[in-house]
Amino acid sequence: MPLRVFYIDDEPDICQFFKDAYDSEEVVVTTFIDPKDALSHFEKGGADLIFVDFRMPGMNGEQFAALIGDRAPIVLLTGDLEITKSTRFLKKLAKQPYPWDEIESVLKEFRKK
Amino acid sequence: MDLKSQFDASQKSILNLSLLRQTTAVLIERLANPTADKKTIGSTLSQLEAFVAESMDEQLNASIDDIKTSVRSFINTDQPGRNELLKKAATLNDGLAQKYALTVEKTDEIDQRTFNDVEAMALLSRESTGLAIFLTLISTVFLYVFTGRRVNSMRRQLEVVDLKKPETFSSFKVDSSDELTALELAYQDLLARLKQALDETEFERARSLQNAKLASLGELAAGVAHEINNPLAIIERSLHKFVGHPEKFKEKVVVIEKAVQRAAKIVAGLKKFSRSSGPKERVTRSICDIFSEVKILTEAKSKRHGVPVEIDCDSAALISCDELEIEQVFINFINNAIDAVTDKSEKWVRVHAFVEDREVVVQFRDAGRGIPKDIAQKLFQPFFTTKPVGTGTGLGLSISKGIIDEHGGGIKILESDPNTCFELRFPMASEALDAA
Numbered sequence: 347m348p349l350r351v352f353y354i355d356d357e358p359d360i361c362q363f364f365k366d367a368y369d370s371e372e373v374v375v376t377t378f379i380d381p382k383d384a385l386s387h388f389e390k391g392g393a394d395l396i397f398v399d400f401r402m403p404g405m406n407g408e409q410f411a412a413l414i415g416d417r418a419p420i421v422l423l424t425g426d427l428e429i430t431k432s433t434r435f436l437k438k439l440a441k442q443p444y445p446w447d448e449i450e451s452v453l454k455e456f457r458k459k
Numbered sequence: 460m461d462l463k464s465q466f467d468a469s470q471k472s473i474l475n476l477s478l479l480r481q482t483t484a485v486l487i488e489r490l491a492n493p494t495a496d497k498k499t500i501g502s503t504l505s506q507l508e509a510f511v512a513e514s515m516d517e518q519l520n521a522s523i524d525d526i527k528t529s530v531r532s533f534i535n536t537d538q539p540g541r542n543e544l545l546k547k548a549a550t551l552n553d554g555l556a557q558k559y560a561l562t563v564e565k566t567d568e569i570d571q572r573t574f575n576d577v578e579a580m581a582l583l584s585r586e587s588t589g590l591a592i593f594l595t596l597i598s599t600v601f602l603y604v605f606t607g608r609r610v611n612s613m614r615r616q617l618e619v620v621d622l623k624k625p626e627t628f629s630s631f632k633v634d635s636s637d638e639l640t641a642l643e644l645a646y647q648d649l650l651a652r653l654k655q656a657l658d659e660t661e662f663e664r665a666r667s668l669q670n671a672k673l674a675s676l677g678e679l680a681a682g683v684a685h686e687i688n689n690p691l692a693i694i695e696r697s698l699h700k701f702v703g704h705p706e707k708f709k710e711k712v713v714v715i716e717k718a719v720q721r722a723a724k725i726v727a728g729l730k731k732f733s734r735s736s737g738p739k740e741r742v743t744r745s746i747c748d749i750f751s752e753v754k755i756l757t758e759a760k761s762k763r764h765g766v767p768v769e770i771d772c773d774s775a776a777l778i779s780c781d782e783l784e785i786e787q788v789f790i791n792f793i794n795n796a797i798d799a800v801t802d803k804s805e806k807w808v809r810v811h812a813f814v815e816d817r818e819v820v821v822q823f824r825d826a827g828r829g830i831p832k833d834i835a836q837k838l839f840q841p842f843f844t845t846k847p848v849g850t851g852t853g854l855g856l857s858i859s860k861g862i863i864d865e866h867g868g869g870i871k872i873l874e875s876d877p878n879t880c881f882e883l884r885f886p887m888a889s890e891a892l893d894a895a
Contacts, residue, residue, distance in 0.1 A: 359721075363693045363714060367700050404802055444692035446699065 349457055350392070353377045354384045354410065355399040355423070360444075364397075368449075372457055381410045393418050395456050397449065400424035411435060421452055462573045469566035476559040479523070482506045483552045486530070490545040501534040519558055522551045609639045613646065625654040687726075690718035743888040744785075746776040746812045746819060753789045757797070761808075764801040768793055772812040776819040777888040780866055788859045789821070792881060795856070796825035799879065803827070819885045827879035835872050 351373055353364045361377035369375040376393075378384035381402055388396075396418050400407040411420045419436040423444070437452065486503045489495040507527050529544050616631045628650040631643075697715050701708040750770050761768045778785070789810075796808040805826040812821045830838065839860045863870050868885040 357689050359693060359714075359718065360689050363696065366711070366714070367696060444688070444696065446692070446696045 348372050348374045349453070350394045351375050351453070352384055352388065352393045352396040352398075354381050354397065354402070354407075355379065356402040357399075360399075368453060373453060381405045381407075385410065385413055388414065388418070395452070396420045397423055419456075421449070423449075462569055462576060466566065466569045466573060469562055469569055472562045473559065473566060476555055476562055480552065480555045480559060483526075483548055483555055486526075487545065487548045487552060490541060490548060497534045500530065504530045504534070519554055522547075522554055526551050606639070613639075613643060617646065620650060622653065622657075625657045628654045687722050690722040693718040740781060741779050742782060743777050743779050743890050744782055745774060746778060746821065747772040747774050749780075749782065749786055749789060750810065750812065753786055753793065757790055757793045761793075761797060764797050764806075766797045766800055766806045766808055768797070768808045768810070770810045770812075772810070773814055776812050776814050777890060778819050778866070778885045779888040779890075780885070781862075784862045785866070788862050788883075791856070791859050792823040792883075796823055796827075796879075800826045814887065817887045819887055821883040821885070822873070822880055823883075824876065824878050824880040829874065829876070829879050830872055835874075838872070839870070 349372060351368070353361060353375055354377070355361050355364075356379050358379055361379060365375045365377050376387065378387070381398070382405065384396075384398075387393075396414065398407040398410050398420055400422055401424065402410075407422050407424070411422070414420060421437045422435045437448070482503060485506075486500070489500050489503065504527065507523065507530065526544075526547055529540075529547055533540055533544050619627060620631055621627045631647055631650055694715050697708075697711045697718075701711050750772050754768070754770060757768060793808060793810070800806045800808065803826055808823070808825045810821065810823055812819065814820070839856050860870055863883060863885075866885055868883060870881065870883050873880040873882050
């Protein structure tokens, strides 16, 4: 059973790149530029792991995480240095530029499970 | 001898002649009187001798001397000769009468001449007064014309001077040297000091503008970092992930290229923003052409946020502009409008560009319900933003306003509009006005 991963970022280029880089037979990547779309998708089928950008129009990563609750592990990605106090997240990744190595290690960890 | 001395001399002669005539008359009377003795006749001699012959002609003097001698010999001798003496006295009397008449005539003449002279002088003095008045008038007119011309010249020179344009100050010149020069120099000095003050103000203005830009660059840094981060992230991971897979890497070259262009565009935007000033190129462009380019650049955002952007544009609308700057302004307004309605249930942005009163009017209208007055007042200030930190630096509108001002245009919020509407007005390009 492949790992179902959501990637949510309002940047279409980053979404596309994430999909190109990590979508495989073992990992099914679904990207969303609108967190609301991601939420409705999640309600229908759920996800095994969610990467979410903090700063997005309409709803930020923390607000999104609050709606998911503990139904799925969430990794917060942010370019901003200010870190939310919320402990809702599995991990808060704030390295610059994107913390690809950490993303890959998290993916590897979940694939093993 | 002046007229007065002549007159005085004549008067004296008249007096002498009168006395002499009286004496002679007495002599004649006594000679004619047979009862008068020699002694009585002799008494007139002393009167004749007392008479000092003065200012008399020679003939008269000789007659007087002759009569004196005759009288003397008559009284000193016993000889008759009384009638002979009487004859001589009568002749002398005639001579004196003649001389008296002449002298009186001469005196009158002198008197007349003196009167004439006085008249002439009076006349002369009257004429002099007239001349003086005439000369005064002439010089007044001359002074009026001369001074007026100089003052007018100064006024004209001052009219050319535009206090907002120090370069016009040098048109005020001092071109002569007289009393008015002091005034002109004072003006020149005043203008020089004004120019210095304006130069200093301009320098301060330019410096504070540059400071504001630098400060806003600091503000921009966070946002810019985020903007550059994304393309860098793509590039970095593409190289890392696909470098061992030539086929896949080939595909990713396009992605990398796009990311590089994006980062470069941001850097170029920053560079443009931070430059203090540069040669401004003005070309006449159709608003529609500018909007067709703007549409390409804003389309991605419009689609992503599900906000349709409608552009209705009159092809007659031409403006003389720095194309890139105006493009930047239009993009800014459309982006702002999209951001303003992106969370609303009603989502639309409409741009309407048309010509009105020789001006090009561009209206950016969105589904919003206007802008609260307290916010509207601060809207064009640098760093004012209603967006969360990191998404808006608050410079868009203030920079846009600066660019619009530089193009001789204006910006306002149409408060009467039921929706949110920013109205920009630019002067119509002269080419378009010529054609009209």
